[in-house]
Amino acid sequence: DSIFSSHFRSPPAPKLASKLAPLDKAISTRNRILPQVSSIQGKIEYSFKNELLLIEAMTHSSYHRNDITGCYQRLEFLGDAILDYLVTCHIYQSDSSAEPGRMTELRSALVCNSRFAELAISLNLHRSLCHGSPNLFNDMKKYAQSLKQREKEDRERKLEEMSINDDDSAQVIVESMEDGDIDDDEDEDDDIIEPPKSLSDCFEALAGAVFIDSGMNLQTVWETFSPFLEPLFEKFKNDPPLTPICELHKLIPKDLEVKKKVLSEGKSQCIIEIKDKNICEVATARSYKNAKNFAASRVLKKLA
Amino acid sequence: DSIFSSHFRSPPAPKLASKLAPLDKAISTRNRILPQVSSIQGKIEYSFKNELLLIEAMTHSSYHRNDITGCYQRLEFLGDAILDYLVTCHIYQSDSSAEPGRMTELRSALVCNSRFAELAISLNLHRSLCHGSPNLFNDMKKYAQSLKQREKEDRERKLEEMSINDDDSAQVIVESMEDGDIDDDEDEDDDIIEPPKSLSDCFEALAGAVFIDSGMNLQTVWETFSPFLEPLFEKFKNDPPLTPICELHKLIPKDLEVKKKVLSEGKSQCIIEIKDKNICEVATARSYKNAKNFAASRVLKKLA
Numbered sequence: 074d075s076i077f078s079s080h081f082r083s084p085p086a087p088k089l090a091s092k093l094a095p096l097d098k099a100i101s102t103r104n105r106i107l108p109q110v111s112s113i114q115g116k117i118e119y120s121f122k123n124e125l126l127l128i129e130a131m132t133h134s135s136y137h138r139n140d141i142t143g144c145y146q147r148l149e150f151l152g153d154a155i156l157d158y159l160v161t162c163h164i165y166q167s168d169s170s171a172e173p174g175r176m177t178e179l180r181s182a183l184v185c186n187s188r189f190a191e192l193a194i195s196l197n198l199h200r201s202l203c204h205g206s207p208n209l210f211n212d213m214k215k216y217a218q219s220l221k222q223r224e225k226e227d228r229e230r231k232l233e234e235m236s237i238n239d240d241d242s243a244q245v246i247v248e249s250m251e252d253g254d255i256d257d258d259e260d261e262d263d264d265i266i267e268p269p270k271s272l273s274d275c276f277e278a279l280a281g282a283v284f285i286d287s288g289m290n291l292q293t294v295w296e297t298f299s300p301f302l303e304p305l306f307e308k309f310k311n312d313p314p315l316t317p318i319c320e321l322h323k324l325i326p327k328d329l330e331v332k333k334k335v336l337s338e339g340k341s342q343c344i345i346e347i348k349d350k351n352i353c354e355v356a357t358a359r360s361y362k363n364a365k366n367f368a369a370s371r372v373l374k375k376l377a
Numbered sequence: 378d379s380i381f382s383s384h385f386r387s388p389p390a391p392k393l394a395s396k397l398a399p400l401d402k403a404i405s406t407r408n409r410i411l412p413q414v415s416s417i418q419g420k421i422e423y424s425f426k427n428e429l430l431l432i433e434a435m436t437h438s439s440y441h442r443n444d445i446t447g448c449y450q451r452l453e454f455l456g457d458a459i460l461d462y463l464v465t466c467h468i469y470q471s472d473s474s475a476e477p478g479r480m481t482e483l484r485s486a487l488v489c490n491s492r493f494a495e496l497a498i499s500l501n502l503h504r505s506l507c508h509g510s511p512n513l514f515n516d517m518k519k520y521a522q523s524l525k526q527r528e529k530e531d532r533e534r535k536l537e538e539m540s541i542n543d544d545d546s547a548q549v550i551v552e553s554m555e556d557g558d559i560d561d562d563e564d565e566d567d568d569i570i571e572p573p574k575s576l577s578d579c580f581e582a583l584a585g586a587v588f589i590d591s592g593m594n595l596q597t598v599w600e601t602f603s604p605f606l607e608p609l610f611e612k613f614k615n616d617p618p619l620t621p622i623c624e625l626h627k628l629i630p631k632d633l634e635v636k637k638k639v640l641s642e643g644k645s646q647c648i649i650e651i652k653d654k655n656i657c658e659v660a661t662a663r664s665y666k667n668a669k670n671f672a673a674s675r676v677l678k679k680l681a
Binding site: 146147149150151153154155157158161162164165171173176177180289291322326327328329330331332333334335336337 | 450451453454455457458459461462465466468469475477480481484593595626630631632633634635636637638639640641
């Protein structure tokens with residue numbers, strides 16, 4: 074017995090009547106949680122046969138008022154590999170002459186926590202996620218606001234560029250860039266807004282939930298998530314954005330020193346030094362990956 | 378049109394008559410390379426419909442005498458994601474109560490370059506790989522020898538343990554451990570034998586080649602590779618081995634400093650410091666990941 078297509082053996086579906094809670098209590102839990110998560114189905118245009126899978130995907134480990142399913146971590150484990158596989162196939166198929174290095178860069182740009190966190194916000198998952206953590210609440214709110222702000226700035230920049238193309242008055246660009254620089258210059262870590270990992274986690278868990286609910290049907294998962302992934306593929310396919318640390322490694326292939334310090338309270342620090350250029354930048358973040366990229370951005374600014 | 382099961386659209390199969398070479402030259406290339414790679418089919422019990430895919434999977438970028446296919450990198454890109462997905466599904470299905478952290482550790486133990494390099498050697502891929510690099514030849518040979526040596530030592534250790542259990546003479550263990558310590562004490566990087574990345578790469582490419590050759594049939598890929606992956610799953614499922622760096626992070630959750638230095642000639646150095654214990658260990662390797670794990674092993678030895 075295999076694990077896919079006609080022969081696959083689906084794992085047992087979660088059931089309301091289980092060891093976790095007596096049936097009447099389970100029904101009341103379901104009826105309480107369902108309204109909070111149900112709207113996701115409209116957003117992704119997929120109706121769950123077994124709504125417990127949707128509830129599981131939207132349950133953070135800090136949420137103690139769900140006695141009918143576990144938290145999203147198992148589905149996240151699954152969804153992560155599924156999305157990676159689907160995006161990989163899509164990239165492989167889309168261009169038979171693409172250069173392998175470019176394909177890998179494109180995959181990294183599409184399958185990464187920050188991209189999935191953005192998609193999670195666009196699906197309003199931060200409003201649906203069941204959790205019991207005030208910190209997480211604040212982090213998600215701040216992150217959602219920062220995305221909104223970035224979108225607004227992008228729109229304004231585009232409008233500005235359009236008006237410049239009309240007027241041919243390049244001066245405006247220079248002025249607006251200088252304005253921007255003033256805000257950016259404070260090298261405080263306060264301005265670092267990390268995408269909360271829980272957001273990308275529950276996005277992946279949602280993919281895992283659709284996979285199990287559809288009888289492990291990869292095609293259904295692709296049809297459900299391609300409306301979100303394909304536009305990103307089209308946007309990035311010709312020029313995939315590199316993370317700041319990748320860009321820096323390309324720019325300075327040697328004599329770069331990158332130091333990781335694990336601090337207390339679950340924070341990590343990254344110190345990047347280029348000795349012969351007398352550059353040293355530090356950043357602190359919840360994830361070391363983020364700290365590294367923030368420090369690399371600062372080094373890139375110095376080098377610019 | 379989708380990318381799997383009944384509706385998938387297979388990418389165009391590589392053909393002998395192509396832009397790369399005229400047909401008579403292409404046929405002579407195929408006839409020259411095929412005998413070198415053909416035996417793999419017996420080892421994995423899969424016969425390629427299109428042998429060009431097997432040739433592509435076994436062609437390193439340094440090999441200039443193949444004018445009929447590209448090198449293995451595109452298939453490696455694909456095979457990497459496929460194997461990750463298959464192993465993930467297998468782990469998810471095998472135990473519905475497994476703890477997510479444990480599942481991730483198990484996946485990392487199964488889907489990693491060093492494990493795939495070992496499997497590549499067991500399939501004799503180092504003898505089949507078409508390449509034009511004397512360095513790669515030496516690296517693969519050294520690595521294959523080191524695996525043989527390790528197997529021999531494992532066998533001897535097991536025999537020793539058995540005889541100790543018989544005699545109940547624990548003294549022997551202590552003596553043999555002291556013997557071993559003498560060899561291990563030289564802190565030279567000469568004793569570091571890295572698994573050549575090309576070995577894990579061509580193992581992944583082989584999985585990608587079977588996937589395309591079978592019409593993107595994941596079940597065929599699983600049936601072909603599970604005889605190699607399932608025994609590892611059974612071996613590690615109850616106690617997945619952590620990499621030295623993971624073990625170290627678990628042991629010393631904070632005040633650990635890990636520094637990466639990119640040296641010339643494509644080498645990376647890792648320096649691990651624990652200041653309040655006055656420990657500082659350095660290792661250099663071709664991949665930073667290996668350097669980090671070698672340095673972490675040394676720190677763990679000091680801490681032991």
